[in-house]
Amino acid sequence: xxxxxxxxxxxxxxxxxxxxxxxxxxxxxxxxxxxxxxxxxxxxxxxxxxxxxxxxxxxxxxxxxxxxxxxxxxxxxxxxxxxxxxxxxxxxxxxxxxxxxxxxxxxxxxxxxxxxxxxxxxxxxxxxxxxxxxxxxxxxxxxxxxxxxxxxxxxxxxxxxxxxxxxxxxxxxxxxxxxxxxxxxxxxxxxxxxx
Numbered sequence: 709x710x711x712x713x714x715x716x717x718x719x720x721x722x723x724x725x726x727x728x729x730x731x732x733x734x735x736x737x738x739x740x741x742x743x744x745x746x747x748x749x750x751x752x753x754x755x756x757x758x759x760x761x762x763x764x765x766x767x768x769x770x771x772x773x774x775x776x777x778x779x780x781x782x783x784x785x786x787x788x789x790x791x792x793x794x795x796x797x798x799x800x801x802x803x804x805x806x807x808x809x810x811x812x813x814x815x816x817x818x819x820x821x822x823x824x825x826x827x828x829x830x831x832x833x834x835x836x837x838x839x840x841x842x843x844x845x846x847x848x849x850x851x852x853x854x855x856x857x858x859x860x861x862x863x864x865x866x867x868x869x870x871x872x873x874x875x876x877x878x879x880x881x882x883x884x885x886x887x888x889x890x891x892x893x894x895x896x897x898x899x900x901x902x903x
Contacts, residue, residue, distance in 0.1 A: 710869050713879050714887060721824075721891035722831055730901035735836050737844035741788055743902050748787040749794035750897065751778070754825075757804045762822055767815040767867050776856050784847025799900045803893040810886070819868045820883055823861075824890030830861045 725731055730747065733739040739747075755778050762768065810817045833852030836843070843849060851857060872879060879887075 709878050710865075710872055713884060717884065717888045717891060718824075718827065718831075721888075721895055722828060725828065725832065725895050725898050726835070728895075728898045728901075729903045730898050731832065733903075734845060734848070739785070739845075740902075744785045745787050745791035746794050747901050748782045748785060748791045750797060750800045750900070751782065752791075753796045753800055754804060754807075754897070757807055758822060758825060761807055761818060762864075764812055765815050765818050765822075765867075767819075767871055769863065769867070776860060778851070781848045781851035784845055784849075784851060797900055799896050803897055806889065806893055816868065816871050816879075816883060817886060819864060819871070820879075820886040821890055823864050823868065824887060824894050826861050826864055828891070828894050830857060 726735075730739070730743065733743065807821050810821050812818070829852045833849045836849050837853050
């Protein structure tokens, strides 16, 4: 039941995200240094906040995520040392505010805020995985399609499924709106990357 509620939202936004210049450049292996540095700066900022939020989700089972270090994915984009000088944008700050603004005691809401990021990265990378030749950003693709990353995404979704089943009813319209808002922020995050 959960999949049938979430999948139409997911598919709609992933189709739009895939058409953005950054994703086209990532898939084709042609991103400028400025673009890669910008992306890494914004993503590093977001990840720090994302990890803090997921650590607060009490329903998530404890795991050993030592094998997951998104810095490895960033290195796969070959950022220059200047990435640390990129300013954090209002769009990135707004996304973090959305992520952190939910009620800390509602694990369903917190998962609905975080899942769009985690699952979209996995699905986007998966769509780039089977290139007919070596890919310039293969390390980025490999990170987000790795068994460890896939397990993390599966864990988030399974936890959400358990929580929804435990309360005996499906996601409500206002909860689906939170999930969709997460995807809207994902779209804005990718859209802000310079061509």
